[in-house]
Amino acid sequence: MFEAWVTVLISGLAMGAIYALVAGGLNLTWGVMNVVNMAHGVFLMLGAYITFMAWSYWGINPLFTIFLSFPILFALGALINRFLVRRTVGLASMLLTFGIFMVIENLAVVGFGGMYRSVRFFTGSYDIMGVFVSKPRIIAAGIAVAMSLLTYWFLKKTKIGVAIRAISLDRMMAEQCGVNTNQICTITFGIGAAQPAVAGSLMSLIFAFNPMLGRVFLVKAFAIVVLGGMGNFLGALIGGLTIGLVEAVIAFSGNLHLSEAAGFIIIILILLLRPSGIMGRRQ
């Protein structure tokens, strides 16, 4: 029984690490640009399809396809920001990005077809003293955590990262100090699109997907951001791990539907009880 629980916890944490990557991108656009990106789900789906295409047509190792999905979706995100998102904030951006979601999802259904695809590259699991660790999950989780930490380092240490954080504190002031806010916001939105794409690439290793993949994450990613505190990058990581863990535990207790609902119930409770998130300071 003990081994079973450890197995469940590890698999929940692995899933949580990937959630955290999706939420990290959302968190960045929300915290820095005040843009609520409803389209992160389709960016994730596109990432998964890039991996699938590259693997099935050219036989590229799926782990290396993140070097494709990151720049492609970065460019797409930057273009979307340059021509559309830049001019809206708040609720209008929510509607706008939902429009983008509808367009891309529909085009994906027409282009890729509605059938389920999967990337069967890593299969099986490691058996460590009775604890089973699924190979694709643990590899994907490792990369996801590395990617989250890399972004964290990027935000803390590089010049562009400092500019991004300056904008999230006070946009006008940052502009006064010589930050090219339009350019930095374009980079931010690009990263905000590329991170879910990498998460999608990793997710394609774990389960089968179709163009509707993004819908599951439409609200779940918000739950993670709200849980961790908006604009708090480490908060998103911890929020993601928490939600992955909670879902796995509830699902293991025999209730698949309630594990799906957990995220939404958490979002409502957190907003009511501690609006600044578990990591945020009270205002």
Next chain:
Amino acid sequence: MIKDVARSLWALGWMGGGAIAAFVVLLLVAPWVVSPYVVSLFMAMFMYIVVCSSWNIISGFTGYVSFGHVVFWGVGAYVTAVLVWKFNYPWPLAVMLGGVGSAFLATIVSYPILKLTGIYFAISMLALAEAIKILTSHFRSVTGGGGGIYLRPMASLNILYLMMGFLALAVVLVCYSITHTKFGRSLLTIREDETAAESLGINITRRKIQALILSGLFPGIAGGIYVMNVCFIDPATAFDISITVNIILMTTFGGIGTIIGPVLGPVAFTALSEFLWASFPFLHRAILGAILIAMVMGMPNGIMPFMVRFAQWVGIREFFSRRREASQ
């Protein structure tokens, strides 16, 4: 309050009264003139008029943009379906109780959820709709689970169509008359400035709760009528986020915070989406998405600026102006 309502209805004048009479005559005559297909199209249009006008009460007048309003519609549909299916209630009673059910949901969630503002309110409504969708799938014994509920056809299309039509008329009149009452004016004040509203002695918590309940009541009835017509409901259709987006899209197109906006939007979009559905069966969602993008970018206030110019030219201002008196 009743005096204000009566006065506002009197103020409709010949033009307004004539328009209502013309609408009622057309409503009654239509089933004998047009095909059942057009009647059901009208019914869908009236349903969106009801839902959009209700959304407009909380989001347009009060300024709390709800991103999960489909939840009230879905709960109304489910309450009606369950009452008819499990407990053999007569369907007209079940439809009314559908409205009671959604208003009850609005009552429970209103106090905590209305503490949030802006995007946080929008997102928690979205989460509420998704959570209730999943809970509906989960409690199989009550709701029939993910497979949904099938009902025996009980009411004829024409009767349901007339009910929906009169409901739409009633909701639009309610929206019109509350803007003439103290209640409606306090909602407008809350939208413009909550702190100022409070300092004027308006009990903002109570007013917001009342607005949300009123705004949750009518979609529930509309959902009940819908489910009696379609005779099938499942969680995926009852709590579909696209319905919420349609509501926001239509109302924004018509003009948020106006009375005629939530009527014009559904009229235009039902025709448009029917055309798109028929002409581009595979791409109509992408085209609707593109229209949504174009609207947010190009005309964030919808067609209202054009309509106001037209109305000033004709000389009727009452229905078209975004009501701002309260703040001035």
